[in-house]
Amino acid sequence: DQQVKQNSPSLSVQEGRISILNCDYTNSMFDYFLWYKKYPAEGPTFLISISSIKDKNEDGRFTVFLNKSAKHLSLHIVPSQPGDSAVYFCAASVVFGTDKLIFGTGTRLQVFP
Amino acid sequence: DSGVTQTPKHLITATGQRVTLRCSPRSGDLSVYWYQQSLDQGLQFLIQYYNGEERAKGNILERFSAQQFPDLHSELNLSSLELGDSALYFCASSVRPTSDEQFFGPGTRLTVL
Numbered sequence: 001d002q003q004v005k006q007n008s009p010s011l012s013v014q015e016g017r018i019s020i021l022n023c024d025y026t027n028s029m030f031d032y033f034l035w036y037k038k039y040p041a042e043g044p045t046f047l048i049s050i051s052s053i054k055d056k057n058e059d060g061r062f063t064v065f066l067n068k069s070a071k072h073l074s075l076h077i078v079p080s081q082p083g084d085s086a087v088y089f090c091a092a093s094v095v096f097g098t099d100k101l102i103f104g105t106g107t108r109l110q111v112f113p
Numbered sequence: 114d115s116g117v118t119q120t121p122k123h124l125i126t127a128t129g130q131r132v133t134l135r136c137s138p139r140s141g142d143l144s145v146y147w148y149q150q151s152l153d154q155g156l157q158f159l160i161q162y163y164n165g166e167e168r169a170k171g172n173i174l175e176r177f178s179a180q181q182f183p184d185l186h187s188e189l190n191l192s193s194l195e196l197g198d199s200a201l202y203f204c205a206s207s208v209r210p211t212s213d214e215q216f217f218g219p220g221t222r223l224t225v226l
Binding site: 004006034036042043044045046049089091100102103104105106 | 169
């Protein structure tokens with residue numbers, strides 16, 4: 001049972017344009033969401049998070065939007081840069097719950113010049 | 114560099130064998146998490162320890178076990194290895210036991226022949 005889904009395995013975007021990565025979840029108990037970025041041969045690194053009490057969180061070029069009614073979150077990267085090329089994982093958890101982070105399967109973003 | 118170290122980087126072994134993967138968390142982090150990433154899969158949570166005690170369990174096989182030692186480093190033991198156990202195994206750590214930002218190590222790539 002995949003509770004966190006990233007339906008697009010890959011995304012290709014031109015440098016300078018917006019990248020939009022999507023994530024859907026099924027468990028309505030999730031109240032904390034995170035995005036991680038992973039380069040080859042490295043572990044995932046934390047990028048940005050959002051609590052369910054918010055619908056938007058911004059950090060520089062990265063913005064995460066949360067639509068609780070649709071059980072959907074998205075990561076916007078503006079403007080996209082070649083160094084953003086990586087695999088992006090969304091993850092969800094129940095704060096003060098079971099302490100597990102449930103990860104999606106990832107979306108490989110390629111930013112080309 | 115996340116501050117989380119994992120050894121070894123690569124491990125090649127045969128079916129039926131037993132291996133031990135080691136993780137040292139960031140200085141000051143009490144929680145350690147283990148994840149498995151198989152080909153084209155997301156990160157599957159295996160198990161979490163907090164200050165030496167098991168705190169949460171995920172889809173960890175009975176052939177697998179883990180522990181966290183008094184110096185807070187952790188070991189993941191995989192026994193009776195099967196071909197399907199070939200994967201990247203990541204360790205992550207965090208300060209608190211709740212699943213907010215986790216810092217990942219570079220992973221151990223296990224190949225079972």
